[in-house]
Amino acid sequence: MVKELIKTKNLKLWFTDNYVLHDLDFTVYEKKITALIGPSGCGKSTLLRSFNRMNDLIPECKIEGEILLEGQNIYDSKADVTDVRTKIGMVFQRPNPFPKTIYNNVAYGLQIRGEKRKSVLDDVVEKSLRDAWIWDEVKDRLHTSALSLSGGQQQRMCIARALANQPKVLLLDEPTSALDPKSTAKIEELCIDLKDKVTILIVTHNIAQAGRISDYTTFMYLGDIIEFGETKRVFTVPKDKRTEDYLTGVFG
């Protein structure tokens, strides 16, 4: 039986007067991959960034409603935003390694929480890099700059960096749109491998990608969730005409 990990209740979001997310009720199931698809500007990235409160950085943004992570509202006034972001990690569209060594990039999450013991850091760095399938490529150069890695390697290192926090949820914001097909394939396989450990929510422009890797698919259009369901069902027998049109490429 699948367990509900995140639920949004009446989630509404504005940028100044622009009503972006329209009263969304949405569920993310534990240890599954949920894909968010939809045309540009439909609000899927904004929804994704609501889950780790990254929209807090935008002063014009106003949010109403609740997002419950295991029953706790992450927008509660008592909720600690750094704690939320530790539990719900994020990987961005463009790989964004810090200009530090590979080791210090991956250890960053622990270091900011005050972990200084070298043995602990060493273990977590190795485990995270292994989990992100990049250990063998970097084990001999952990102390060189992360900027020397290729784009695909950088993105996997960013996944490792997020995994080092042992998050419950990993948010992926079009993680392969800046990568070549080979690196993309590797990250897709990696996602499937990771879902035993972490719940994944992925925004993608690539419909085929959503079909290949996700268990659930959400189709968004103009700030509304039009359709949500198991990927197989959404892709084969969409209930809504707009979902069908989007999936078949009538609009995009």
Added chain:
Amino acid sequence: MNKRKLQEIVGVNFLRLGVIFTAFFLISFLYIIFSKGGSVLSWTFFTDFPREGMTTGGIYPAIVGTLYLTILSILIALPLGVFTAIYMVHLAKPYWLMRIVRIAVNTLAGVPSIIYGLFGLTLFVRIMQLEVSLISGALTLAILALPVIINASEEAIRSVPRSFREGSLALGATERQTIMRVIVPTALPNILTGAIISIGRVAGETAPIMFTAATFYSRMLPTSINHEVMALPYHIYALMTEGSKPDQQVPIAYGTAVVLLLLVMFVSATAIIIRYKIRKSRKW
């Protein structure tokens, strides 16, 4: 010959003329300073005290004094400037305060340096009763260097990609940790370049230290920040305007100018090397 071709030739030669003029001034400048000052340069010129009413001996205390003034003023201005810049980029509230600070910084950058001297005299020497001293001069020079350091730091901090900040915050870092661990280290090389450029400026200023720190002659090196000091630019000024033996004083003044130039050149070269290294390592 057609008209366009003629315009082309005239245009290019006009530019060439500009280059030749610039080169002429630059080369004759260096030639005059070095030829007039080169004769007094020797090892003892760097290591000796001035003797017999400035007519012979070295300029060691002035070199030390300029070094002390410069280092102390940068040590004061650098943290202040970097903190201000961080605040202006990342907190930037309230809006009216930011506007005032920005106007103040840009105004300070355009103030003639003699006015800094008068200001330092009033505030540090008189009101704060720091007397004519190393610390009064360093504080005055620090204010002179602040706009340069703030502007360079602000530029450096602003040019740190947004994605670094987002990446750090998304890993659960606080705003303060993000600034201290990611943004400042990333911006640091550029901040330092700005600081080095202002070192060149501070080292060469005469007017701000004239009333606040500098002395014509000192028999000993300063041993505390409350002592007055000799300084290279002021030493040149003093040699040219005071004393009764211009024949002996003038070459020493030019020699001092050479030392000051070498010092500033050395500092600028360091800045260029640092900038070169940053550009090479910048890949994001």
